[in-house]
Amino acid sequence: MHITRIAAVVLRQFYLIRGSVSRLVPLFIWVAIDIVLWGFMTKYLNTVTSSGFNFVPVLLGAVLLWDFFTRVMHGVTMAFLEDVWSRNFLNMFASPISIFEYLAGLVASSVFTSAIGLVVMLLLATAAFGLSFFAYGMALVGFLMILFIFGIALGIVGCTLVLRLGPSAEWFVWPIPALLSPFAGVFYPVTTLPGWMQMIAYSMPPSYVFEGVRAIVTGKAFAPSSLITGALLAMVYVVIAAMFFMRVYRQAVRTGLIARYSAESLS
Amino acid sequence: MSILSVTNLRKSYGTTVAVDGISFSVAPREIVGLLGPNGAGKTTTINMLLGVLAPSAGVIRIDGHDLATERRQALSRTNFAAVYAPLPGNLTVAQNLRIFGMLYGVANLARRIDELLEQFELGGFRDTKCGVLSSGEQTRVCLAKAMLNTPMLLLLDEPTASLDPSTALDVRTKIRRSTASGVGGVLWTSHNMYEVEEVCDRVLFLSHGRVLLEGNPRTLPSEHGKATLEELFITVAREPLALER
Numbered sequence: 001m002h003i004t005r006i007a008a009v010v011l012r013q014f015y016l017i018r019g020s021v022s023r024l025v026p027l028f029i030w031v032a033i034d035i036v037l038w039g040f041m042t043k044y045l046n047t048v049t050s051s052g053f054n055f056v057p058v059l060l061g062a063v064l065l066w067d068f069f070t071r072v073m074h075g076v077t078m079a080f081l082e083d084v085w086s087r088n089f090l091n092m093f094a095s096p097i098s099i100f101e102y103l104a105g106l107v108a109s110s111v112f113t114s115a116i117g118l119v120v121m122l123l124l125a126t127a128a129f130g131l132s133f134f135a136y137g138m139a140l141v142g143f144l145m146i147l148f149i150f151g152i153a154l155g156i157v158g159c160t161l162v163l164r165l166g167p168s169a170e171w172f173v174w175p176i177p178a179l180l181s182p183f184a185g186v187f188y189p190v191t192t193l194p195g196w197m198q199m200i201a202y203s204m205p206p207s208y209v210f211e212g213v214r215a216i217v218t219g220k221a222f223a224p225s226s227l228i229t230g231a232l233l234a235m236v237y238v239v240i241a242a243m244f245f246m247r248v249y250r251q252a253v254r255t256g257l258i259a260r261y262s263a264e265s266l267s
Numbered sequence: 268m269s270i271l272s273v274t275n276l277r278k279s280y281g282t283t284v285a286v287d288g289i290s291f292s293v294a295p296r297e298i299v300g301l302l303g304p305n306g307a308g309k310t311t312t313i314n315m316l317l318g319v320l321a322p323s324a325g326v327i328r329i330d331g332h333d334l335a336t337e338r339r340q341a342l343s344r345t346n347f348a349a350v351y352a353p354l355p356g357n358l359t360v361a362q363n364l365r366i367f368g369m370l371y372g373v374a375n376l377a378r379r380i381d382e383l384l385e386q387f388e389l390g391g392f393r394d395t396k397c398g399v400l401s402s403g404e405q406t407r408v409c410l411a412k413a414m415l416n417t418p419m420l421l422l423l424d425e426p427t428a429s430l431d432p433s434t435a436l437d438v439r440t441k442i443r444r445s446t447a448s449g450v451g452g453v454l455w456t457s458h459n460m461y462e463v464e465e466v467c468d469r470v471l472f473l474s475h476g477r478v479l480l481e482g483n484p485r486t487l488p489s490e491h492g493k494a495t496l497e498e499l500f501i502t503v504a505r506e507p508l509a510l511e512r
Contacts, residue, residue: 008369012355015362086355091412094317095370096343254321256280259314 005097009105028120031067038063039129057135057217064121069147070177071117075110076155089261142227143209149234150205156241164248185210205234270452276325285311287476293452300463301456303473304504330419348413349424356398371416383411402429419451460496472503
């Protein structure tokens with residue numbers, strides 16, 4: 001691993017974002033809209049229920065964490081798609097950069113872009129709707145780490161799909177978080193789901209995060225071991241995703257796909 | 268020692284053979300022309316030399332490093348410019364050069380970028396996005412990128428295809444001078460036989476994935492009963508069997 005080559009991939013992303021409003025604004029506008037929408041929703045729910053239950057840390061907190069996960073995944077995929085859109089594969093992969101350095105660059109780019117979204121969400125949720133992250137305690141760090149690692153894994157899977165199937169496959173990539181959300185138990189306990197969906201839910205790291213969030217804010221027992229399970233699962237997924245990418249990349253080098261890859265030649 | 272040594276290089280896709288066991292080398296300070304009609308295997312060969320296409324068989328050594336096992340060392344001594352590989356149009360000239368300079372591990376990068384901007388007369392376009400440059404200006408940016416790491420092996424795939432005759436002459440002169448004064452070698456593909464005759468020390472004619480002819484571009488036509496290199500090229504394209512070695 002050579003840090004300068006990884007930094008080159010990040011710098012490229014920084015230049016692109018700095019020089020383009022259409023790249024900068026989406027980093028925070030959609031998550032900000034989500035926070036505003038769900039912020040008012042939780043406020044309204046707090047007024048119509050008589051139980052005195054505070055929906056803010058459960059629902060708004062869950063939306064914030066899910067949006068963070070989505071931003072991480074999209075951060076990896078977007079950095080990769082910039083090479084697709086600018087037909088830069090030949091220049092990039094004919095340079096001395098290794099495929100692991102390239103992936104590390106995509107991940108580091110995502111840290112930078114998802115952090116912008118996270119900061120905006122935290123400021124908005126705290127200032128406008130009184131969401132206090134102290135309610136989650138130190139577990140918040142674990143929650144964010146699990147979602148970050150799993151977001152990276154899914155981002156790499158998204159890159160792999162586009163590499164294998166061509167530029168038009170990006171439309172498979174954007175809805176992946178939405179497809180997973182019913183299983184992740186973002187807004188409801190996993191036990192609400194039918195048995196077969198629960199099995200899928202427990203194979204996904206985010207379900208451990210959202211079960212943990214609900215347990216902490218409702219004062220129920222929260223086993224730190226579930227966080228460890230979620231973290232281990234997320235790490236396994238990252239390794240599998242990286243292996244999947246490597247396999248498809250090697251196949252692309254063998255078949256000549258990398259050399260021929262362009263938005264025009266593949267659809 | 269050769270800058271580039273290619274031994275029994277072969278690439279096949281199923282039963283289709285694109286490159287059929289070719290061997291050649293490029294010596295220090297030598298410019299070798301890789302010629303042939305469309306589909307002869309030139310771009311496939313260049314893609315294999317760039318490490319973006321895996322050979323079915325054969326060995327590629329760049330400045331002594333085996334591309335298959337020492338990819339990073341081999342590619343850090345290589346660079347290329349090709350008409351079909353423009354630099355990202357959404358970045359400025361300076362940004363592109365900085366990013367590729369970092370990828371190639373160029374020392375004193377800021378100074379090197381200044382030198383290349385001056386050498387390729389791109390100073391006025393430093394902060395211009397590559398996508399809005401004319402095709403000739405984009406070609407000069409690609410050439411500047413190709414020279415960033417002062418490569419031992421420079422691969423140029425039709426480098427002057429989109430340049431006007433005057434700029435093309437300048438580019439040829441620059442590359443000839445830098446090759447003559449440096450230690451590296453150049454592999455150059457072109458369909459402009461006048462250019463090839465002027466620039467190349469030696470040429471390889473590819474046909475159906477094999478090296479059909481090899482020699483000095485200024486004497487090769489007469490050795491095969493042709494008046495010009497262009498005439499020889501046409502014969503290679505239309506009647507390769509007449510020239511089988």
